[in-house]
Amino acid sequence: NAGVTQTPKFRILKIGQSMTLQCTQDMNHNYMYWYRQDPGMGLKLIYYSVGAGITDKGEVPNGYNVSRSTTEDFPLRLELAAPSQTSVYFCASKKTEGGSYGYTFGSGTRLTVV
Amino acid sequence: KNEVEQSPQNLTAQEGEFITINCSYSVGISALHWLQQHPGGGIVSLFMLSSGKKKHGRLIATINIQEKHSSLHITASHPRDSAVYICALRDFGNEKLTFGTGTRLTIIP
Numbered sequence: 001n002a003g004v005t006q007t008p009k010f011r012i013l014k015i016g017q018s019m020t021l022q023c024t025q026d027m028n029h030n031y032m033y034w035y036r037q038d039p040g041m042g043l044k045l046i047y048y049s050v051g052a053g054i055t056d057k058g059e060v061p062n063g064y065n066v067s068r069s070t071t072e073d074f075p076l077r078l079e080l081a082a083p084s085q086t087s088v089y090f091c092a093s094k095k096t097e098g099g100s101y102g103y104t105f106g107s108g109t110r111l112t113v114v
Numbered sequence: 115k116n117e118v119e120q121s122p123q124n125l126t127a128q129e130g131e132f133i134t135i136n137c138s139y140s141v142g143i144s145a146l147h148w149l150q151q152h153p154g155g156g157i158v159s160l161f162m163l164s165s166g167k168k169k170h171g172r173l174i175a176t177i178n179i180q181e182k183h184s185s186l187h188i189t190a191s192h193p194r195d196s197a198v199y200i201c202a203l204r205d206f207g208n209e210k211l212t213f214g215t216g217t218r219l220t221i222i223p
Contacts, residue, residue: 020141025160031209033209040215041215042118042202042212042213042214042215042216043200043213044212044213045210045211046208048209050126050209054192056209058210059210082215088155092157102159102160102162103147103149103159104146104159105149105157105158105159107155108155108156108157110155113202
């Protein structure tokens with residue numbers, strides 16, 4: 001199994017450009033998440049999804065959009081990139097609510113907005 | 115909002131030493147996660163705890179719900195244990211985790 005796959009690994013954007021960060025998991029996990037990690041700070045939740053067709057905002061959703069048309073894919077869209085969105089982005093998944101299941105993380109996307 | 119504090123922020127130890135990393139929080143939780151972030155940036159989930167103690171290989175995680183405190187222990191530490199260790203709290207009734215800022219562990223051969 002590949003687990004959680006994120007692409008691209010690195011990207012440099014100019015202010016105002018748009019892009020989509022891709023996230024795919026092959027573990028049939030219902031729950032998927034997008035986090036951002038800023039230097040010296042804890043991860044912050046951007047958006048999450050509890051299943052196909054269902055998404056919800058996290059702590060820091062402004063400037064981002066998501067969709068969940070399939071169980072496997074959870075892309076994160078940046079419409080008008082701003083320097084404040086320079087960060088490392090992690091996608092994660094989990095099998096179900098609560099229980100004894102941990103999270104599986106992707107390897108991250110390092111985004112720089114200039 | 116739950117406040118999470120990890121200590122120490124940085125820890126350097128010799129290979130073979132017993133390591134303890136602490137995580138304290140302010141409000142009761144449904145679960146606490148310990149994560150390991152490798153120098154290359156990848157994040158691995160180590161433990162999920164709601165009570166008691168769990169062990170996996172040389173790693174042991176404990177949680178005291180009454181004292182709102184968890185510890186991660188590493189026995190017989192090895193340079194490959196060098197990483198940032200992060201605790202994350204899951205509140206009751208929602209999917210949002212509150213993350214600590216991590217403890218950077220360096221094991222010297």
